[in-house]
Amino acid sequence: SQQGEEDPQALSIQEGENATMNCSYKTSINNLQWYRQNSGRGLVHLILIRSNEREKHSGRLRVTLDTSKKSSSLLITASRAADTASYFCATDTGRRALTFGSGTRLQVQP
C-alpha cells in the first residue's frame, strides 16, 4: 500500500519558473528519497534526506523534511523543459524497502 500522497497530482509551469511538489506520509521514517521517472522508464534517484535532517540541496533541487508534520517538499528552481517527468517520493520506515507516494506529473513548457 502507498505510504502517502503527493500534491499536486499534476503541475504545469513555464521554463524558468520554480516547481514545488509536496509529499505526505503516514508513519515514522528513517529516510525519504525523491525520484524522477521519464515516460515510464526507470527511476532516477534525485536526493535522500534522513529523518534527522531538515533540508538538503543538490544543484537546482532543494528538499525539506518536517517529521512533526510527516511531510516533505521538493523544490526545483529555474525549471527546464528537460525537467518534464513524474516525480515520486519514497519512504524507508526501517524495513529498507521503499513505500512510494502517488507521484506528481510535472510539465515544463518551453
Next chain:
Amino acid sequence: SAVISQKPSRDICQRGTSLTIQCQVDSQVTMMFWYRQQPGQSLTLIATANQGSEATYESGFVIDKFPISRPNLTFSTLTVSNMSPEDSSIYLCSVETGYQETQYFGPGTRLLVL
C-alpha cells in the same frame, strides 16, 4: 552507486504463460527488491529478496504467482506465472547499497499480456 541491468527490457506475452525477468548488479549487495508499476500508477513493492533466504512477499503477492530466486549477491530473477492481462506492468528491481542509503533502480521490464 550501483549499475543495474534487467532482461528483457520489454515483452509481449500470451495469457497463461510465464516470464522470467533477470536483474544483474555490478557489485555485491545484500538487499534486492522487486516492484511493480501498473499503468499510470506508482510503484508497489512485490517482495524483498535476500541472498541465502527465501523472499519476503508483501500483502497481495504470493510465491506461487511471483517466484523469486536470489542465487548470489549480484543476481536475482522474478517470474510472473500464469499471466493474465492484469499483470501488464513495468517490473523493476532495486538494490540498497548500505544502511540507510540510496536505493538504485534498474531500467525496468515493460510487460504486456494479451
